Amino acid sequence: MQEYIEFFARHPFLSAIWFVLFFAVIYTIFQSKFSKFTKINAQQLTIKVNREDAVVLDIRAAADFNKGHIAGAINLTPEQAASGHKNLEKNKSKPIIVVCQAGMTATKTANQLVDAGYEQVDVLDGGMNSWSGANLPVAKG
Numbered sequence: 740m741q742e743y744i745e746f747f748a749r750h751p752f753l754s755a756i757w758f759v760l761f762f763a764v765i766y767t768i769f770q771s772k773f774s775k776f777t778k779i780n781a782q783q784l785t786i787k788v789n790r791e792d793a794v795v796l797d798i799r800a801a802a803d804f805n806k807g808h809i810a811g812a813i814n815l816t817p818e819q820a821a822s823g824h825k826n827l828e829k830n831k832s833k834p835i836i837v838v839c840q841a842g843m844t845a846t847k848t849a850n851q852l853v854d855a856g857y858e859q860v861d862v863l864d865g866g867m868n869s870w871s872g873a874n875l876p877v878a879k880g
Contacts (some may be wrong), residue, residue: 775853776837778864781873784809784836789859793834798848799867801828808871808879809838817844817880821851822870834859842866 747754779787787793788811794852795812797804804814813826820827820837827835835857837845845862852860863869869876 750838776860777850779861781870794830795836797838810878817848836861838863841868
């Protein structure tokens, strides 16, 4: 125990970095365990769309959406999705899968949808990057 105290005293900056990283990992683990939605991979997305008639909500910018998106996806901004856009509202009883570019932005929108009363909300883990990385088809326009 004495060695740890000496190390922390001699290397305060390095020690601070380790503490921040440690608590960031703990925070991330707890956040994922107690999340209101689930993260799914590209294969699971395909199964949900085909078997459960899931709705894919693409929250990327319209220009990115037009360059390539999952077939049948609805393109809304995060603000439109959170405010209950009519295209989304009519699908409230269906599973909703939120997609962004890398899977990070979609989590906030997914939380907002759950808070708005959507019961079956998922996020594509890795976003369109993972979809494209799996060489799955994209629709253009």
